[in-house]
Amino acid sequence: MVKKRRMGPENAATRVMLMDAVEAVMREDGYAALSARKVAARAGLKYQIVFYYFSTMDDLLLAAYRRRTERVLEKIQQALRAERPLHAFWKAWRDPADAALSMEYMALANHNEAIRSETIEFGERIRRVKLRGLSQQLPGTDLDPDVFTPFAIAMAIASMGGILGFEDALGISGGHREVERIVKWCLKRLEPEPAATIRTDSGSERFRTG
Amino acid sequence: MVKKRRMGPENAATRVMLMDAVEAVMREDGYAALSARKVAARAGLKYQIVFYYFSTMDDLLLAAYRRRTERVLEKIQQALRAERPLHAFWKAWRDPADAALSMEYMALANHNEAIRSETIEFGERIRRVKLRGLSQQLPGTDLDPDVFTPFAIAMAIASMGGILGFEDALGISGGHREVERIVKWCLKRLEPEPAATIRTDSGSERFRTG
DNA sequence: GTCTATACACCGATAGAC
């Protein structure tokens, strides 16, 4: 019933090192390669130390994942504070730096209950933050405001940026330039440059109310 | 050098059963759970039979993956033959049925060289098929034809549908309705209903050349 | 074509020494 094993404190430096090691192994070799032995070795320790700080490997994995979601959330909130939040979302999501890691956790979530529920909860949290943080209507456009809400566009942008990031990480780049052109074309009109003179770009295409 | 082990024929029924079993295990437990023991057990056989038909586990995995990419390609070509290909793409990619499996292979591709190069090759093949199969310009719209090419739109649609499918598979649904509305709003204008009277939808928003 | 038997590496986890 009660855990009899001796356990280390929550705030130990080694605990943090082990979580760092989890991310490193996940990035390099994937979740299948994750083991107490590999994680500890990367931290320069014997593998039994893992069970001094975490009761199971799943516990360590979940702790590392929670730390990561907190960081991603912070990144989102930064984008929300930008002067052009939609542009910021596009830039942030398109970044392939963490794409491989995200993919790994997404795949893992399909088979690990703890990671799954954490992922669902996190996904819903992101959406709440976006809904609250984005303005309700876009000022710079005359598009149907019921369809093209800032929230909806942010979600669409995150989808496209996410896939493009995944593919970049893998080494696939075909069609990315084309998708980027569409997104930028739309972003330019939905969220025009703020301070400077708003160039009407006369001669090129724009959205118009019919 | 030469493989000395005795090996079964390429066209054996058991070989196919083993590939089916690979997909089943991947779907249910993920690539980390994939092992000769589990795969064979699912096919109702002892695990050593795997090494009679495949020289390594990686070989079996690659064979199963290749079979799958062929099937997906066929699905794409079906969409290309539809009367409204972009609508067909959206419907096909949004389907969460195989999303978990796709995710698994994508994550795997990041750490398994054979699966990675096969994935890259397949990705490029899809793009060629799309480029060749889609018309060069959309007839039913007056949007900038250099930006909104059928190919670019098909890629964007695949991105959004893909992520939505992944999230559906996981159990995340927030924001999907909103993204769907945007996509459908655009699809309706980019690829109007063909045979029937083309409703101009007077009073609602449309794209216009500025 | 499928099985038993066997080899050896690595896995998570525990107990207890230092």
Place this chain on the structure above:
DNA sequence: GTCTATCGGTGTATAGAC
């Protein structure tokens, strides 16, 4: 706080019996 020692279970792969 980190180590050594040890456990049973599972992993890939091979050789050879039936």
